[in-house]
Amino acid sequence: MVVVGARCAGSAAAIAFARAGRRVVMLDSAGFPSDTLSTHLLWPAGVAEVAALGALDRVRGLGAPALRVAYAAGAGLVVRAPFTAVEGIDYAMCVRRTGFDAALVDTARAAGATVYESSRVIELIREGGRIAGVRAVDRAGTAHEVRARLVVGADGRRSTVARLIGVADPYRATPSGRACYFAYWRDRRPEWRDIAAQWRDGDLLGTAFPCEDGAVLSLIQPPVRRGPRTGRDTERRYRDMIAAIPDLAARLEGCQLLGRVRSATDIVSYFRHSSGPGWALPGDAGHFKDPVTAQGMRDAMRYGRLLGECAAPVLDDAPALDRAVSQWEHRREQECLPMYQWTNRLARGTEMTPLEVQMYRTGATDPVLAALALDVMTRARTPDELLTPARAAKFAVQALRYSPPAAVAATVVQEIRDNATDWRERQLARWGATLTRWIPAAPR
Ligand SMILES: Cc1cc2nc3c(=O)[nH]c(=O)nc-3n(C[C@H](O)[C@H](O)[C@H](O)COP(=O)(O)OP(=O)(O)OC[C@H]3O[C@@H](n4cnc5c(N)ncnc54)[C@H](O)[C@@H]3O)c2cc1C
Numbered sequence: 001m002v003v004v005g006a007r008c009a010g011s012a013a014a015i016a017f018a019r020a021g022r023r024v025v026m027l028d029s030a031g032f033p034s035d036t037l038s039t040h041l042l043w044p045a046g047v048a049e050v051a052a053l054g055a056l057d058r059v060r061g062l063g064a065p066a067l068r069v070a071y072a073a074g075a076g077l078v079v080r081a082p083f084t085a086v087e088g089i090d091y092a093m094c095v096r097r098t099g100f101d102a103a104l105v106d107t108a109r110a111a112g113a114t115v116y117e118s119s120r121v122i123e124l125i126r127e128g129g130r131i132a133g134v135r136a137v138d139r140a141g142t143a144h145e146v147r148a149r150l151v152v153g154a155d156g157r158r159s160t161v162a163r164l165i166g167v168a169d170p171y172r173a174t175p176s177g178r179a180c181y182f183a184y185w186r187d188r189r190p191e192w193r194d195i196a197a198q199w200r201d202g203d204l205l206g207t208a209f210p211c212e213d214g215a216v217l218s219l220i221q222p223p224v225r226r227g228p229r230t231g232r233d234t235e236r237r238y239r240d241m242i243a244a245i246p247d248l249a250a251r252l253e254g255c256q257l258l259g260r261v262r263s264a265t266d267i268v269s270y271f272r273h274s275s276g277p278g279w280a281l282p283g284d285a286g287h288f289k290d291p292v293t294a295q296g297m298r299d300a301m302r303y304g305r306l307l308g309e310c311a312a313p314v315l316d317d318a319p320a321l322d323r324a325v326s327q328w329e330h331r332r333e334q335e336c337l338p339m340y341q342w343t344n345r346l347a348r349g350t351e352m353t354p355l356e357v358q359m360y361r362t363g364a365t366d367p368v369l370a371a372l373a374l375d376v377m378t379r380a381r382t383p384d385e386l387l388t389p390a391r392a393a394k395f396a397v398q399a400l401r402y403s404p405p406a407a408v409a410a411t412v413v414q415e416i417r418d419n420a421t422d423w424r425e426r427q428l429a430r431w432g433a434t435l436t437r438w439i440p441a442a443p444r
Contacts, residue, residue: 001315002027002134002148003113004121004161007036007097008300009283010154011104015053016308018112022315025146026105026113027136029120033102036156037264039182039219039291041094041196041209045378046298048087052305054111058103059095063212066091067196070374072360073247074200074352079363081370086378092196094209094217104301119144124151124164124279130318131165131278149315150325151279154304159285162272167281170270172425176290177349178205178221180264181238185255187216192251199248203351204241205292206248215258218242221292223349224265235261264291269344271333275325277318282307287332289340290347293377303332330433337429341422342376342383353411354403358395359387361402387415 001017003010006028014026030036042050050056068091072079083090109115118139125133125147133147153161162168187193187210198207205221220241238261242249267290274286283300310328314320352360363370375381392415399408 001025001150001152001311002146003152003154004028004134005153005155005159005283005285006030006032006105006108006115006117007101007154007156007283008104008297009285009304010152011101011108012049012053012301012304013152013154013282013308014108014113014115015055015104015111016305017312018108020308020312022312024108024113025116025148026108027116027119027121027134027146028105029118031117032105033098035096035098036101037262038097038296039094039180039209039217039294040097040100040211040297041092041207041217041294042297043092043294043378044083044086044089045380046294046301047091047093048089049298049301049305051087051089053104053107053301055103055107058106059093059100062095062099062103064093064095065193065210065212067093067194067210069195070377071195071197072200072363072373073198074360075357077357077360077364079360079370079373081363081367081374083378084371084375084380086380092209094196094211096211099212116144121155121160124161129277131276134161149278149318150311150321152304152307153279153281153285154283154300155285157284157288159272159281161279162281162285165276165279167273170268170272173268173270174344174347176267176269176292176344176347177223178267178290178292178347179224180219180221180267180291181234181241181261182217182219182263183235183238183261184211184215184217184258185252186258187214188254188256189216189251192216197251199245199251200352201245201247203349204245206242206245208248208251216252216255218248218252219291220245221347221349225349234263267291267347269340269347271340273329274332275322275329277322280307280311280325280328282332286329287336287340289336289343292346293339293343295339295343295379298379299332299336303328303336306331333429334433337426338382338384338422339379341418341425345418353414354399354408355387355392355395355411355415357402358399362395362398389419
């Protein structure tokens with residue numbers, strides 16, 4: 001089988017197929033080690049995926065500190081909590097993509113995958129209504145053909161495989177209300193080195209995640225309407241936004257900016273059709289969420305691995321393979337949709353609502369609620385389990401003590417509307433999954 005793209009999703013799929021004894025060819029237009037446009041916080045569930053791939057020793061060897069405490073501040077309130085362990089991992093990590101992705105590629109090679117770097121896939125081979133391989137060009141401009149029973153398009157948001165198959169237009173999409181501006185700083189604050197921290201101030205959101213080489217990554221997510229465009233003044237405006245979050249500015253006091261400020265704007269979260277005869281799209285190629293909840297790398301690795309585990313045993317049986325990849329796609333959708341919806345709410349670019357403030361107020365003194373909120377990020381619980389109707393009603397009543405009734409009422413109405421829309425979307429997705437079990441997908 002052939003994997004296009006060798007980072008989180010591609011390497012994970014390649015490792016799983018190779019471990020199952022399958023011959024794997026993986027191509028990437030990039031060479032490794034190399035960076036990609038992404039911040040890189042991994043919650044414990046993401047670190048657990050690294051461990052499941054057999055790459056944890058390599059990744060830990062890069063030297064990023066274990067982040068054992070989560071810290072969330074907003075409206076003058078601070079929620080601080082340790083992580084509940086996921087598969088025995090009770091820490092988050094923030095490892096630069098250059099070393100992280102190379103560690104995954106090395107693990108895939110060690111598992112038996114053949115990796116071609118600097119090889120760009122430009123065409124798909126079709127045979128009898130199926131995708132049967134790829135054509136690629138290497139750095140010297142020489143064309144190569146790789147035939148395969150399954151083509152795994154793990155080639156990211158601008159997926160060539162998705163475009164060539166004709167599924168590049170998502171069937172579900174939400175433009176983000178926030179943009180991303182981030183940079184690394186020389187960290188001079190040893191007391192913060194094991195803390196993954198986030199601040200909300202007005203409509204701004206900022207983070208500080210310690211990473212390797214004594215650096216700390218700080219990401220600012222302003223609402224798109226007031227975010228700076230890229231250009232020569234990006235650094236000045238990035239610094240202005242940090243200054244507008246005084247507690248983050250205090251965290252970075254004495255730290256020195258390293259390198260340039262990078263940005264990602266016009267972000268859209270989506271699901272694309274991700275499986276068909278002879279093909280599948282794990283990672284961002286098939287599904288993407290705004291970085292505000294930092295879930296993308298974990299989901300890319302997890303569903304890359306699960307794709308390999310479910311498809312490897314049936315690779316020689318085309319109907320069984322098509323059923324397996326279709327079921328894999330629906331599983332990913334069912335499991336990721338609640339987090340997609342939660343992420344879209346947080347990515348709206350609005351100020352904290354009275355209900356959110358009340359949640360922070362309660363979480364600041366109630367370790368059970370703080371742990372529950374963190375479990376949503378580590379995927380041990382769903383957002384529905386956090387903001388149950390009973391809890392939301394209680395927060396609303398309590399919020400009346402601090403916020404004008406009209407503001408509380410507006411949040412409650414918005415909450416009810418969101419819940420209804422999200423519930424309907426989840427039901428439709430469930431029915432869609434049931435229907436496709438009976439009606440085979442048409443070749444694309
Ligand atoms: C600004 C930003 C911040 C983020 N922050 C976080 C975070 O903190 N935590 C988190 O978990 N996630 C984060 N994400 C999401 C995360 O970056 C992605 O979900 C993750 O990288 C997806 O991995 P992937 O393997 O699917 O794709 P990618 O990492 O995009 O890799 C795709 C690979 O495919 C290769 N490729 C593309 N086209 C071809 C072709 N035609 N032929 C051969 N190779 C090809 C590319 O060279 C690339 O190496 C962030 C994303 C953004 C944009």
